[in-house]
Amino acid sequence: MKISPAIKGIITAILMIGIILMIYNQGKNADTRLQYFVYAIYAIGIVWTLITFRQTEAYTGSFGNLFSQGFRCFIVVTLFMALFYGIFNYSHPEFAEESAKVYREQLELSVAKNQRLPTEVDSEVATFKKQYTLKLVSGAIFGYLIIGVAVTAAISAFLMRRKD
Secondary structure: OOOOHHHHHHHHHHHHHHHHHHHHHHHHOOOOOHHHHHHHHHHHHHHHOOOHOOOOOOOOHHHHHHHHHHHHHHHHHHHHHHHHHHHHHHHHHHHHHHHHHHHHHHHHHHHOOOOOOOOHHHHHHHHHHHHHHHHHHHHHHHHHHHHHHHHHHHHHHHHHHHOO
């Protein structure tokens, strides 16, 4: 049974989201190192895609041929993760509130040091809360794309040099 890179991306994203939700449900008791497991699953999904493609007749032996398969996987993962981050954070406005409190405290320290006017604090905090989810999602997109490109390029180069 042949599974397309996009389906492998969906499977990978579902596993990643599952781990994120598991970490969230553990709350303050969660081991912070579990977040690295999310990235490990991401890399494993890309490696799975590349290795299985390399074993097909469609593999031509070129870097671009391999990379394009990894791209199809990681772009789907990135899309799913961006949607997840957007929906999850939109449905949990308390995250923006908590972050805004911390941001306000940082701004008030700069007011105390005469680096900022007190009147600026409220407007900057309001802007921060308004843009919280957008910044989080755009950061996730950028991060997952960079990791996807790096893993895909490295594994593609490794698999091209490897002789079976």
